[in-house]
Amino acid sequence: MANIRLVDLRHSYAAAPRNDSDYALKRMTIDWADGGAYALLGPSGCGKTTLLNIISGLVTPSEGKVLFDERDVTPLSPEQRNIAQVFQFPVIYDTMTVYDNLAFPLRNRGVPEPTVDMRVREIAAMLDLDAMLPKRASGLTADGKQKISLGRGLVRSDVNVIMFDEPLTVIDPHLKWILRSKLKELHQQVGATMIYVTHDQTEALTFADQVVVMHDGAIVQIGTPVDLFERPQHTFVGHFIGSPGMNLLPCTIENGVAHFAGIAIETRSRPKIPVGASKFEIGVRPEFVRFSDDGIPVRIAKVSDAGRFHIVETKHGETAINLLLAESSALPADEARIRLDPAHTQVYADGWAVT
Amino acid sequence: MRFRWLIPAVYIFFLMLPIYWLLNMSFKTTNEILGGFTLWPNNFTLENYITIFTDPTWYNGYINSIIYVVMNTVISVSVALPAAYAFSRYRFLGDKHLFFWLLTNRMAPPAVFALPFFQLYSAVGLFDTHIAVALAHCLFNIPLAVWILEGFMSGVPKELDETAYVDGYSFWRFFFKIFIPTITAGIGVACFFCFMFSWVELLLAKTLTSVAAKPIAATMTRTASTSGYELGLLAAAGALTILPGAVVIWFVRNYIAKGFALGRV
């Protein structure tokens, strides 16, 4: 168990990086509290796997330090760091039984056989693998194999952190949910720090207490699922999380008040405009837009059924504004007006929220 | 582990040493070779190479070899293509036995077949022709080509075939326009192996030819026995036989490892 700190971290796969875009990971400093359940969320290629591999020691960062409980582990190998990792595709030792697979990390470290046996049986019980122990690991299904990979991490009682690199990619949809709840349950049981990398917002939001959203090699926001939903710090977060994502309306700032299409829009707070900002947007989630008698005039472009509510796509000029409408409510005529809930409306300057 | 590269380096050094020695000798005069041990040619000469390129009995040997090797490669791969397709896509009466029987021919020692081949090809009037050698080498090259191509074709999903039929392609149009282009890597690997095994085999090639289609390798053995011990000439001829192989490897270098990996037992 350890508190993990990444200090002034930066990484490039290029031998001699010149400008910022050569860096797969932009400069960052971040803390991971002991025993937390974290998710690293972002689209493919945003650098989340690189960040994970830096923590596990598979990749050595170009700059910066990795601290476990204030101890510098940057030059240490994955084995010396005492971490566990579950990969996208199940990694198992084909020729061994399930039992030997689980015992492998302990035996490599010279743990006495009675202790090995005790730990293996304990973990197997936790993962519902007891019945499989004497079987050849290669005969198991994909979810069984992923459980073995996870078990090889859990079997060591002293791991600092367990990391998951999109572990549910090859799992059947109906088993994903079961395995995810199992993970959550295990986290409460063993209390180890867990970091879960995914590009799937549902997986991230259901697993984690804290979600770290990454975009283009940088961390754009760290927060609870509720934070990310209600107070996105960056337009990317608003857009990436939620379905459909946040509406973004180009705006101008006049006398400290945001204006869209000449209409003054009331926002959460009066924006303090940073010097040199050039692009301004109003962000509001479809959940907080509703039809009203006054407000922004729009025409209704498309309505799609999403179960208990409708997603209504409206347009003001070229700007699309989505809103959610309860199934029971009636749709206004073609000429409609909408209002944005001020408590959930935010101004963004060059992509970042201004308060 | 820092000196791991030493292992392949030493191995390659060991591989190159005899080849260097061959080249070394090919640039020496016979007198210098027999005169004593020298690590490099003291009287550098191109005489041996000039002899080979000006004497028709020498250079015809190269032409003969290349003709039958190319013929064999073309025949083997073109008949193996439809057969490999059938093995990878269809189930038919006796398919498994047929496949196994084909592979057993890879296990037939050429020495066993040398004499019967001589009689067979004499009987059909093909003795001392390029096509005779090309056909004889089919014995081991066709099974190999079928084996390699079948491995590659099984890696192509069957949905590709079905989509093409749905789109209204006739079988042969699909086969030539769509299927063959998707497995060019496999065809390249199969050609490489056919070329290689036909190029290096000598026993059958020598048995089936006398003058008109005599392969270079056989010309060498004859020279060695009739004109005494012309080591320099022999070395130059040997060095020249390495060239075509080297050129072919260079072209397929990126496929070699892959081709091996896809072969199935």
Next chain:
Amino acid sequence: MSRKTHNQRAWIFVLPVVVLVAFNAVIPLMTVVNFSVQETFGDNMFFWEGVTWFQQTLASERFHASLLRQLLFTFIILAIEIPLGVAIALAMPRRGPWVSVCLVLMALPLLIPWNVVGAIWNIFALPEIGFLGNLLNGMGFDYNYTQQPLAAWFTVVLMDVWHWTSLVVLLAYAGLIAIPDAYYQAAKIDGARFWAVFRYIELPKMKRVLTIAVLLRFMDSFMIYTEPFVLTGGGPGNATTFLSIDLVKIALGQFDLGPAAAMSLIYFLIILLLSWIFYTLMMRNEEQ
């Protein structure tokens, strides 16, 4: 393996292959069978002999000696080439510009005509003027492969290692690069050392290509003819007379067609039988 449809017309596709291979395999094989049960004194006069030649060959000490030499040779080169090839493949770089260089240089001996391989080693190992012969004699060994059986064996084995180890390297290497990086990373995290990585990851993943390697090397070394024939001519004495060399001596040298044909069939059957046994053992092991 995806589903296959039943289609008897597939026979049309395989027909050219069957015709060509049958022409080259079945007719000569029939000729051999024909010879093996008859006696001839030339002029196309044949007399029925039944299984006499088979009995004679199986009882012949000369055949036993050749077979024994053959088995010993095959065993030695397998014992050297397979582990050596695997070790070299393990030490090879996995990516970067050196990969192509290694592959091309290593594949070179495989594409040299077999009699040229014999010729190269002939002049390389000559006691006075060859590099190897000169080196060994200079180091104080009394080495002359045309006179000493042991030196001849050493040279033939070294030549085969030179000629064919690369095939094992290429196959093993192909098996190695097919292993996803995640396996090595997981092994690192699990604290596996070099030996454990080899034993539990690399070796199991290489098993299929190694089966091919052993089979190919077994078959080809069992059929070896040209290289030792050019190098030593089977000598000194009969020291390096392997089965194929002996067969050609009997068939073409002495023109004893009956015994040669009987020996051919026995020889072919031994290869088939040993390959089949080996293959079945490997596959049974796989299923367990």
